[in-house]
């Protein structure tokens with residue numbers, strides 16, 4: 001270890017010497033000591049050409065580049081020729097968020113010569129805990145511009161290209177074709193399919209990642225005969241199974257770790273070295289402290305995009321309706337609204353005050369060890385007996401603690417199925433419970449509709465929800481309710 005350190009120090013000193021010499025040759029600064037034998041001086045900053053007594057592999061890097069990337073160049077896995085390939089390569093980072101921040105920064109830091117950044121969004125204060133390319137001063141600025149500034153500060157020799165128009169079916173294949181590798185740093189199903197299809201159409205490998213909560217995933221698609229995203233996921237997940245960071249939350253450093261690994265995969269793909277995660281999925285459970293790699297199904301000869309005989313070109317990508325296919329919007333933001341309840345089954349946020357005035361105050365509090373399902377059953381019984389409405393907030397407990405309507409009881413949506421079963425059992429025992437007035441509320445008025453329907457399907461007769469949820473409450477009633 002010591003010997004290795006010593007060797008690295010000596011190498012560093014030698015490289016520094018070469019750098020000094022290069023600077024001296026360019027700027028004419030005085031240099032102490034005997035001149036070294038050297039070959040014909042190239043243009044300032046030109047490739048290391050060798051001297052009378054030494055030569056190179058013909059890697060073509062300048063002394064500055066050798067010096068700057070030296071710790072990586074001396075790696076057996078990289079070496080000067082692969083580093084030179086990196087310098088001549090390009091990568092497209094789609095999404096300058098939690099994954100794109102470390103991925104884009106590391107690509108530039110490691111010497112990828114040209115980095116494209118696609119994002120049409122602006123920086124929001126709630127992005128800062130994980131999207132570390134963006135400083136506080138960038139709040140309100142275009143993410144693509146903020147990313148460009150961050151990359152330039154880190155490595156001025158990296159050519160950054162920003163694409164503020166975002167990614168859409170009309171531009172995806174053309175955009176992707178201009179880069180050697182593509183990094184999917186987006187957070188929604190339609191963008192994942194669009195990017196994969198565009199990479200198939202343009203013949204580009206795709207490094208795809210996702211991070212949510214304290215979990216992350218990573219794979220490489222359409223590379224080395226491996227599957228594309230459609231091969232592995234021929235049918236999109238149902239929209240209600242697609243949580244986003246804004247709904248489910250994310251621990252800041254988790255996309256950081258996964259995005260950094262994306263940059264590693266991109267380096268493997270660009271240099272043709274190592275073992276890219278093609279046909280494999282890396283699964284990170286950061287909270288449990290485990291990483292495992294699972295094998296994915298191989299390329300599907302019947303795949304609509306990359307299968308035998310499939311002619312998936314830019315035209316097909318441009319014509320495909322990704323929104324209809326996945327049932328989701330491509331933009332980050334509120335998920336497409338659920339429309340389960342009719343207008344007569346919904347309470348306007350502006351009328352919530354009237355419900356609160358009639359409800360029990362304070363609201364039912366959980367007893368020691370009382371599960372949400374038991375709490376709902378008891379609260380329904382009490383409300384029915386008192387002839388008062390029961391407000392049920394189905395947001396996760398952490399969100400409920402951030403702020404909630406007075407008198408409401410918290411029964412998280414994740415446990416609502418068992419809670420509804422329990423409520424049905426209460427109604428079986430006491431028919432008055434079935435006719436209790438129940439008003440459900442959630443964050444945006446989607447989960448609350450589904451929860452209301454679950455109660456209605458179990459025979460409850462007087463169930464409504466709050467249209468637009470607590471966000472509508474903040475907009476229509478009280479702007480001081482916390483925004484999250």
Ligand SMILES: [Zn+2]
Pocket residue numbers: 227228229230231232299300303304305306307
């Ligand atoms: Zn495929």
